[in-house]
Amino acid sequence: MKKFAITIAGGGSTFTPGIVDMLLSSYEEFPISEIKLYDNLAERQEPIGKACDIMISERYPDVKFSYTTDPEEAFTGIDFVMAHIRVGLYAMRELDEKIPLNYGVVGQETCGPGGMAYGMRSITGVLEILDYMEEYSPDAWMLNYSNPAAIVAEATRRLRPDSKIINICDMPIGMEDSFATILGLESRKDMIVRYYGLNHFGWWDSITDKEGNDLMPQLTKYISEHGLVLDTDAFQHNDESWKETYRKMRDVIALTPEIIPNSYLKYYYYPDYVVETSDKEHTRANEVMEGREKQVFSTAEKIVEAGTAEGIEFEADAHATFIVDLARAIAYNTKERMLLIVPNNGSISNFTYDAMVEIPCLVGSDGPEPLHIGEIPHFQKGLMEQQVNVEKLVVDAYVEKSYTKMWQALTLSKIVPSAKVAKDLLDALIEANADYWPELR
Ligand SMILES: NC(=O)c1ccc[n+]([C@@H]2O[C@H](COP(=O)([O-])OP(=O)(O)OC[C@H]3O[C@@H](n4cnc5c(N)ncnc54)[C@H](O)[C@@H]3O)[C@@H](O)[C@H]2O)c1
Numbered sequence: 048m049k050k051f052a053i054t055i056a057g058g059g060s061t062f063t064p065g066i067v068d069m070l071l072s073s074y075e076e077f078p079i080s081e082i083k084l085y086d087n088l089a090e091r092q093e094p095i096g097k098a099c100d101i102m103i104s105e106r107y108p109d110v111k112f113s114y115t116t117d118p119e120e121a122f123t124g125i126d127f128v129m130a131h132i133r134v135g136l137y138a139m140r141e142l143d144e145k146i147p148l149n150y151g152v153v154g155q156e157t158c159g160p161g162g163m164a165y166g167m168r169s170i171t172g173v174l175e176i177l178d179y180m181e182e183y184s185p186d187a188w189m190l191n192y193s194n195p196a197a198i199v200a201e202a203t204r205r206l207r208p209d210s211k212i213i214n215i216c217d218m219p220i221g222m223e224d225s226f227a228t229i230l231g232l233e234s235r236k237d238m239i240v241r242y243y244g245l246n247h248f249g250w251w252d253s254i255t256d257k258e259g260n261d262l263m264p265q266l267t268k269y270i271s272e273h274g275l276v277l278d279t280d281a282f283q284h285n286d287e288s289w290k291e292t293y294r295k296m297r298d299v300i301a302l303t304p305e306i307i308p309n310s311y312l313k314y315y316y317y318p319d320y321v322v323e324t325s326d327k328e329h330t331r332a333n334e335v336m337e338g339r340e341k342q343v344f345s346t347a348e349k350i351v352e353a354g355t356a357e358g359i360e361f362e363a364d365a366h367a368t369f370i371v372d373l374a375r376a377i378a379y380n381t382k383e384r385m386l387l388i389v390p391n392n393g394s395i396s397n398f399t400y401d402a403m404v405e406i407p408c409l410v411g412s413d414g415p416e417p418l419h420i421g422e423i424p425h426f427q428k429g430l431m432e433q434q435v436n437v438e439k440l441v442v443d444a445y446v447e448k449s450y451t452k453m454w455q456a457l458t459l460s461k462i463v464p465s466a467k468v469a470k471d472l473l474d475a476l477i478e479a480n481a482d483y484w485p486e487l488r
């Protein structure tokens with residue numbers, strides 16, 4: 048039986064140990080010969096690398112493991128790249144969130160001006176990894192979590208149209224885990240879902256059980272009354288900002304009472320509320336640095352100090368499950384139904400043909416086969432048309448190195464109030480991103 052070799056790009060990511068853990072836990076269904084970590088920052092990756100080395104040698108000593116900053120070593124002889132890089136690290140995420148807030152605009156990692164700034168940084172890093180993979184392992188697939196996925200996906204569609212890259216997001220499946228809990232189901236996989244939209248900008252309009260029974264009335268009623276707050280021990284979701292997002296789901300679903308929105312729509316429906324309730328001095332980046340980052344790196348240190356991972360565990364959540372399921376679906380041509388970010392090509396029949404949309408696909412050895420969605424309603428279509436053009440303009444600005452296109456992108460965003468604010472914001476973002484963005488003319 049073939050065993051698969053995997054490179055995790057962004058080896059120093061807080062999500063790396065969870066993915067390694069999930070790869071080991073899935074070994075019987077998806078055997079692996081080798082795991083390599085790759086990062087462009089040795090000191091960030093080293094503690095994670097050392098801890099994973101111990102973890103792997105204790106659980107599957109036959110699985111070869113290494114960590115490196117050398118692209119040739121990292122990308123040679125592999126079947127999959129699982130990528131989750133953050134160009135600019137948390138220091139730049141903090142600026143993406145805080146600069147817009149200084150102008151009275153939503154400050155968020157992937158939505159609005161913060162997401163656009165992050166997009167302009169991310170495109171170069173993601174293309175670099177894709178190019179390394181194609182140079183050293185031309186038959187491999189890149190499964191990419193690196194954000195902002197919507198902008199990255201539009202960039203790879205346009206700049207690397209023939210590449211074997213699939214852009215993905217864990218938010219829908221994270222929410223589906225909560226739906227399953229509400230419904231008393233064992234797993235989200237007991238549901239058949241229909242979802243459409245852009246990344247961090249979509250809606251579920253049908254959820255049934257395997258027998259075809261409609262589960263939407265029970266779910267929409269619950270979310271309208273309680274939001275999506277659950278008594279869960281999923282560690283990220285215990286942070287106050289996540290709880291607030293899930294409480295706010297009551298107001299977000301109110302716009303489409305029979306359809307379930309992605310929680311990220313909060314930033315587009317209620318930007319005034321988001322700004323009013325944000326702390327300009329302490330944003331989500333700070334919460335992550337004080338929480339998940341500390342927790343992951345201190346767990347790694349404990350493992351290295353103890354010389355064993357026994358009794359010291361990393362968390363592997365929906366994020367890790369989803370990417371390993373995707374690799375398995377490609378490896379074994381399972382035709383599993385999964386939500387992926389793919390070219391529309393008419394799947395949403397009344398929406399832009401060359402948009403990158405998030406919709407259900409059947410996944411096999413040739414990659415994703417998108418399912419047909421048909422026509423979507425005016426409200427969703429209108430919002431999506433505006434947003435998809437923001438994303439396209441950011442990629443235009445990147446490719447053409449155009450100040451005007453980036454100004455247009457910011458001005459078109461639903462959450463930026465005027466061209467004046469957009470210009471002031473753009474100038475501040477250009478200054479902050481001088482080391483990362485192409486120089487705009
Ligand atoms: N798509 C999704 O739904 C989803 C879900 C969770 C996280 N993410 C994304 O995953 C990424 C990692 O998140 P995190 O919080 O763990 O970040 P992190 O800062 O902990 O890790 C990112 C790592 O990427 C490395 N890196 C940066 N640029 C690189 C490059 N050009 N080449 C190689 N390595 C590079 C950094 O050195 C760092 O070790 C982010 O982009 C985040 O937005 C996406």
Ligand SMILES: O=P(O)(O)OC[C@H]1O[C@H](O[C@H]2[C@H](O)[C@@H](O)[C@@H](O)O[C@@H]2CO)[C@H](O)[C@@H](O)[C@@H]1O
Pocket residue numbers: 157194216217218219220221222283331335364365366
């Ligand atoms: O603020 P962060 O860094 O905690 O999270 C931002 C990311 O949020 C989503 O991912 C969640 C996911 O929904 C949840 O199920 C679990 O796996 O945690 C993830 C990270 O907290 C979103 O989909 C990502 O794109 C964001 O990067």
Ligand SMILES: [Mn+2]
Pocket residue numbers: 196215216217218247
């Ligand atoms: Mn996401």
